[in-house]
Amino acid sequence: xxxxxxxxxxxxxxxxxxxxxxxxxxxxxxxxxxxxxxxxxxxxxxxxxxxxxxxxxxxxxxxxxxxxxxxxxxxxxxxxxxxxxxxxxxxxxxxxxxxxxxxxxxxxxxxxxxxxxxxxxxxxxxxxxxxxxxxxxxxxxxxxxxxxxxxxxx
Amino acid sequence: xxxxxxxxxxxxxxxxxxxxxxxxxxxxxxxxxxxxxxxxxxxxxxxxxxxxxxxxxxxxxxxxxxxxxxxxxxxxxxxxxxxxxxxxxxxxxxxxxxxxxxxxxxxxxxxxxxxxxxxxxxxxxxxxxxxxxxxxxxxxxxxxxxxxxxxxxxxxxxxxxxxxxxxxxxxxxxxxxxxxxxxxxxxxxxxxxxxxxxxxxxxxxxxxxxxxxxxxxxxxxxxxxxxxxxxxxxxxxxxxxxxxxxxxxxxxxxxxxxxxxxxxxxxxxxxxxxxxxxxxxxxxxxxxxxxxxxxxxxxxxxxxxxxxxxxxxxxxxxxxxxxxxxxxxxxxxxxxxxxxxxxxxxxxxxxxxxxxxxxxxxxxxxxxxxxxxxxxxxxxxxxxxxxxxxxxxxxxxxxxxxxxxxxxxxxxxxxxxxxxxxxxxxxxxxxxxxxxxxxxxxxxxxxxxxxxxxxxxxxxxxxxxxxxxxxxxxxxxxxxxxxxxxxxxxxxxxxxxxxxxxxxxxxxxxxxxxxxxxxxxxxxxxxxxxxxxxxxxxxxxxxxxxxxxxxxxxxxxxxxxxxxxxxxxxxxxxxxxxxxxxxxxxxxxxxxxxxxxxxxxxxxxxxxxxxxxxxxxxxxxxxxxxxxxxxxxxxxxxxxxxxxxxxxxxxxxxxxxxxxxxxxxxxxxxxxxxxxxxxxxxxxxxxxxxxxxxxxxxxxxxxxxxxxxxxxxxxxxxxxxxxxxxxxxxxxxxxxxxx
Ligand code: FES
Ligand code: FES
Numbered sequence: 008x009x010x011x012x013x014x015x016x017x018x019x020x021x022x023x024x025x026x027x028x029x030x031x032x033x034x035x036x037x038x039x040x041x042x043x044x045x046x047x048x049x050x051x052x053x054x055x056x057x058x059x060x061x062x063x064x065x066x067x068x069x070x071x072x073x074x075x076x077x078x079x080x081x082x083x084x085x086x087x088x089x090x091x092x093x094x095x096x097x098x099x100x101x102x103x104x105x106x107x108x109x110x111x112x113x114x115x116x117x118x119x120x121x122x123x124x125x126x127x128x129x130x131x132x133x134x135x136x137x138x139x140x141x142x143x144x145x146x147x148x149x150x151x152x153x154x155x156x157x158x159x160x161x
Numbered sequence: 162x163x164x165x166x167x168x169x170x171x172x173x174x175x176x177x178x179x180x181x182x183x184x185x186x187x188x189x190x191x192x193x194x195x196x197x198x199x200x201x202x203x204x205x206x207x208x209x210x211x212x213x214x215x216x217x218x219x220x221x222x223x224x225x226x227x228x229x230x231x232x233x234x235x236x237x238x239x240x241x242x243x244x245x246x247x248x249x250x251x252x253x254x255x256x257x258x259x260x261x262x263x264x265x266x267x268x269x270x271x272x273x274x275x276x277x278x279x280x281x282x283x284x285x286x287x288x289x290x291x292x293x294x295x296x297x298x299x300x301x302x303x304x305x306x307x308x309x310x311x312x313x314x315x316x317x318x319x320x321x322x323x324x325x326x327x328x329x330x331x332x333x334x335x336x337x338x339x340x341x342x343x344x345x346x347x348x349x350x351x352x353x354x355x356x357x358x359x360x361x362x363x364x365x366x367x368x369x370x371x372x373x374x375x376x377x378x379x380x381x382x383x384x385x386x387x388x389x390x391x392x393x394x395x396x397x398x399x400x401x402x403x404x405x406x407x408x409x410x411x412x413x414x415x416x417x418x419x420x421x422x423x424x425x426x427x428x429x430x431x432x433x434x435x436x437x438x439x440x441x442x443x444x445x446x447x448x449x450x451x452x453x454x455x456x457x458x459x460x461x462x463x464x465x466x467x468x469x470x471x472x473x474x475x476x477x478x479x480x481x482x483x484x485x486x487x488x489x490x491x492x493x494x495x496x497x498x499x500x501x502x503x504x505x506x507x508x509x510x511x512x513x514x515x516x517x518x519x520x521x522x523x524x525x526x527x528x529x530x531x532x533x534x535x536x537x538x539x540x541x542x543x544x545x546x547x548x549x550x551x552x553x554x555x556x557x558x559x560x561x562x563x564x565x566x567x568x569x570x571x572x573x574x575x576x577x578x579x580x581x582x583x584x585x586x587x588x589x590x591x592x593x594x595x596x597x598x599x600x601x602x603x604x605x606x607x608x609x610x611x612x613x614x615x616x617x618x619x620x621x622x623x624x625x626x627x628x629x630x631x632x633x634x635x636x637x638x639x640x641x642x643x644x645x646x647x648x649x650x651x652x653x654x655x656x657x658x659x660x661x662x663x664x665x666x667x668x669x670x671x672x673x674x675x676x677x678x679x680x681x682x683x684x685x686x687x688x689x690x691x692x693x694x695x696x697x698x699x700x701x702x703x704x705x706x707x708x709x710x711x712x713x714x715x716x717x718x719x720x721x722x723x724x725x726x727x728x729x730x731x732x733x734x735x736x737x738x739x740x741x742x743x744x745x746x747x748x749x750x751x752x753x754x755x756x757x758x759x760x761x762x763x764x765x766x767x768x769x770x771x772x773x774x775x776x777x778x779x780x781x782x783x784x785x786x787x788x789x790x791x792x793x794x795x796x797x798x799x800x801x802x803x804x805x806x807x808x809x810x811x812x813x814x815x816x817x818x819x820x821x822x823x824x825x826x827x828x829x830x831x832x833x834x835x836x837x838x839x840x841x842x843x844x845x846x847x848x849x850x851x852x853x854x855x856x857x858x859x860x861x862x863x864x865x866x867x868x869x870x871x872x873x874x875x876x877x878x879x880x881x882x883x884x885x886x887x888x889x890x891x892x893x894x895x896x897x898x899x900x
Contacts, residue, residue, distance in 0.1 A: 042371020107368030
């Protein structure tokens with residue numbers, strides 16, 4: 008099987024795929040990084056969002072071939088339960104997730120936003136997250152957590 | 162801080178560090194017992210026995226076995242709060258196990274908002290009985306009077322002080338061997354230290370760091386991946402399969418059992434590609450009704466049987482009565498879970514283990530045993546959390562399919578649905594047609610009649626057939642009912658005569674399911690919209706009109722507090738500026754859920770854009786009385802979710818279908834709410850800590866549709882009676898009115 012070299016969460020990994028079109032989402036999940044979720048595979052829900060060179064991207068829409076040579080960061084690369092990233096800490100503090108299936112994607116989109124706009128308005132947050140769907144209705148808390156993570160009270 | 166704990170034996174450890182209850186996991190994030198094959202069979206599982214719920218361990222911890230499951234609604238913290246409070250032990254010392262047919266008692270399906278209301282109250286009684294037993298054991302040991310002793314911090318000690326005896330040394334190594342005592346004295350709520358506190362949920366840190374194991378992430382050694390091939394039409398039969406079409410995909414095998422068709426393979430991506438490539442021939446089928454005329458065909462269905470559900474009082478004769486009739490329609494809707502359903506099953510010759518996100522692990526044991534042809538006690542279902550479910554999405558179908566496939570191939574099998582399968586094949590919230598006629602005189606309701614047209618498959622315990630066994634021609638027994646969807650069809654207000662008649666339809670267009678708050682959002686939409694229509698006919702303010710007809714002080718309080726949250730200005734609807742380019746208004750609705758549970762007042766402020774027909778919900782205000790709250794922040798989260806999910810259902814959701822199949826198969830054709838649609842939400846939680854808990858998972862859903870419709874009428878003077886309130890529909894209504 009052909010192999011591909013990827014830079015995931017700061018380390019180089021070699022992954023195998025029967026074809027060059029395998030979506031990055033499946034590559035990540037097969038490598039044990041299951042934080043990015045399969046929600047639609049259609050680029051419509053944001054559950055699979057990761058950072059590609061600092062930009063929030065839907066990993067179901069990027070092929071393994073195209074992901075080569077880019078810096079890939081998944082939710083696992085942000086922080087851990089013991090050492091959460093400030094956005095993760097804010098999500099925990101605000102008790103954001105219900106089922107939490109959308110949460111990884113929300114956090115990755117929020118991370119991309121805050122890296123470019125340290126003090127977003129609530130509207131900025133809503134716009135940045137508008138492609139991330141949540142069925143449980145955790146939206147209000149998501150906005151509050153992102154505002155809190157940026158040092159603003161939402 | 163969360164900490165990974167290696168568990169020995171079956172227990173999922175819960176421990177408290179730095180104030181947060183955390184759950185530790187073994188192996189790939191699940192309790193080690195989850196890997197044990199077959200039914201354990203050694204634990205006491207009779208829910209009449211304390212030992213079914215509680216075990217005191219040698220290390221001073223207590224394991225709580227809960228038959229209800231946490232779908233993100235917070236039972237993993239609320240149940241330990243109840244148990245620790247009643248037992249007299251630090252919550253950090255509670256280990257928690259949920260929804261495992263081999264380990265937890267059958268507490269019924271996690272549905273109908275009864276997790277705490279029934280399940281929690283049962284656990285409270287078990288813990289109270291256990292505490293009584295512990296105190297009595299200690300009394301013997303200490304040669305003291307039981308009344309002079311108290312259970313606290315995992316010990317029984319004299320109220321006057323002095324050293325205590327650990328729970329562990331009182332019962333360890335043996336069981337309580339006592340039945341749940343309904344009279345075991347309960348702790349005085351005034352003395353609660355855990356119940357009523359917004360303690361953080363133990364599952365949240367893992368969910369925020371990508372380390373939680375969902376069923377979609379779960380795997381067992383030797384597992385194969387499978388994709389089920391759905392027919393192009395719901396009732397189509399499989400005529401032929403060309404297996405050579407997938408011969409180039411390595412490690413992939415085709416499984417066919419009658420009309421059940423799947424591909425199974427070693428590698429998931431390869432299996433997915435093979436599923437797409439597989440060539441199969443299906444028969445034609447077009448047995449679905451015409452969508453455009455669904456309401457009319459329900460109304461005229463020849464299979465209807467009428468049943469009077471409520472009939473009380475006699476209509477008063479009144480000279481100046483104003484009579485109205487209106488017809489409301491709630492379409493079929495999908496659970497639209499964010500993650501498509503998934504399950505893993507390992508079926509052996511003599512036993513089966515199924516890992517499932519089902520809300521009813523225990524209830525499914527019999528169903529699965531039947532089609533697997535195994536004894537019930539050899540089939541073990543273990544709950545693993547999945548993407549949020551709000552009744553019965555595809556989880557139970559996926560689990561049945563995994564089981565059938567594992568039995569067929571002799572290896573553990575994981576079935577993962579696609580987005581199109583979830584949107585197309587999850588059981589649907591059924592369509593509801595509701596007609597109300599009534600009359601108002603002198604500011605009060607003198608006559609009320611509700612007629613509802615609803616599928617009979619929603620009544621009582623009838624079969625919701627699982628897809629896999631159905632297609633494979635296997636025994637497919639009683640599933641579950643879809644909830645009592647006829648409840649709350651009568652007004653909660655005083656009326657001289659009230660009659661409610663159900664017209665049962667023999668079939669439902671698509672498989673019906675209990676979608677969150679089954680039936681009540683539609684019934685309350687009709688009842689509370691019509692109440693506003695009567696108030697308008699009477700020329701009265703909607704809040705004042707409702708208060709006129711309410712006596713229950715809790716009802717009155719919830720309505721008044723909703724009005725207060727909204728700074729409600731008393732006046733009849735509609736407002737005076739309905740022709741404005743952006744018309745603004747407010748509406749209110751009230752429900753006493755099932756007439757016996759939670760009280761909800763729901764207010765909305767909206768802006769209706771005349772040119773586009775777009776409704777912007779600006780603010781939602783909700784007063785909520787669910788009796789005792791175990792974890793107020795958990796209640797708040799449930800209300801937020803109920804409001805947003807139902808607003809989404811009301812504003813945008815309708816399953817689309819042609820004569821053969823569902824056609825709304827993705828998020829573009831079946832959109833749900835986005836961040837830009839989310840209103841400001843204000844919630845007033847009414848504290849009644851000495852009252853029984855009534856449930857918070859769904860009551861608020863019921864009042865959303867009417868509050869919104871009433872606000873739109875107040876703003877723009879048009880009455881929306883059919884969902885969803887899409888811009889096209891609103892614009893058409895406005896056009897009719899505005900011309
Ligand atoms: S899974 Fe990638 S956008 Fe939905
Ligand atoms: S928390 Fe369940 S989908 Fe967002």
